[in-house]
Amino acid sequence: MTKLSVNVNKIATLRNSRGGNVPDLLKTAKDIEDFGAQGITIHPRPDERHIRYQDARDLKRIVKTEFNIEGNPIKKFMDLVLEVRPTQVTLVPDAIDAITSNAGWDTINNKSFLQEVISTFQSNGIRTSIFVDADIKMIEGAAQTGTDRVELYTESYAMEFAKGNKEGVKAFTDAAEAAHKLGLGLNAGHDLSLENIKFFKENVPHLLEVSIGHALICESLYLGLENVINMYLNKLK
Numbered sequence: 001m002t003k004l005s006v007n008v009n010k011i012a013t014l015r016n017s018r019g020g021n022v023p024d025l026l027k028t029a030k031d032i033e034d035f036g037a038q039g040i041t042i043h044p045r046p047d048e049r050h051i052r053y054q055d056a057r058d059l060k061r062i063v064k065t066e067f068n069i070e071g072n073p074i075k076k077f078m079d080l081v082l083e084v085r086p087t088q089v090t091l092v093p094d095a096i097d098a099i100t101s102n103a104g105w106d107t108i109n110n111k112s113f114l115q116e117v118i119s120t121f122q123s124n125g126i127r128t129s130i131f132v133d134a135d136i137k138m139i140e141g142a143a144q145t146g147t148d149r150v151e152l153y154t155e156s157y158a159m160e161f162a163k164g165n166k167e168g169v170k171a172f173t174d175a176a177e178a179a180h181k182l183g184l185g186l187n188a189g190h191d192l193s194l195e196n197i198k199f200f201k202e203n204v205p206h207l208l209e210v211s212i213g214h215a216l217i218c219e220s221l222y223l224g225l226e227n228v229i230n231m232y233l234n235k236l237k
């Protein structure tokens, strides 16, 4: 079974746009769990433009499923994760001013840095995942860091799928097989949607978790959050 972890960044974006507490991030996260999602993901960015660092602390109190915090392991982020102790931390090499995540790690050139960060988190009981492109060399590099899992950066798959090119999934199938052989757990995320998730799931083996935010919240505007979560759960069976 592939777990659905719902990224609630966009709920925080909407809340922050008016300065109050509508929509209520904590209530939405609880509802998402009640609707059947198996995880909550957040990606606090250094400017706190959507998820605030305090949101991570508040969510930790109420999230009953898997709590995944994503981000670039700068000191401020590491301190937060070590304080909050989520189920999983996903390391993403995003620039401070990036609109959204736009690259996976170069796991070869950053090997010793990643080894150190990963061992710090693991020794505090936090599962680790590294955001990587579907590139066998980067997967092999990830295995050398000691990480528990990798998260495949799926934007290229989503873009090719939208153009009608189903061959775009092949690199992900191969990356998944390689990760599995190397003993790495497999997650995936970025630009996954109701349109492209089923084909991805059917073609990418060993998929433990997908984290989905932007499309899922947009789809919910038309179809409703509970309905959309159930649609994803059906496609991930």
Ligand SMILES: CC(=O)[C@@H](O)[C@H](O)COP(=O)(O)O
Pocket (backbone or CB within 6 Å): 007, 009, 010, 042, 043, 045, 070, 092, 099, 100, 101, 131, 189, 190, 213
């Ligand atoms: C790692 C990843 O792909 C997601 O965390 C994505 O970057 C969401 O972040 P934003 O909501 O800031 O776009």
Ligand SMILES: NCC(=O)COP(=O)(O)O
Pocket (backbone or CB within 6 Å): 007, 041, 043, 070, 151, 188, 189, 190, 191, 192, 211, 212, 213, 214, 215, 216
């Ligand atoms: N790790 C990916 C994630 O959390 C959500 O990405 P997106 O669905 O907002 O593109």
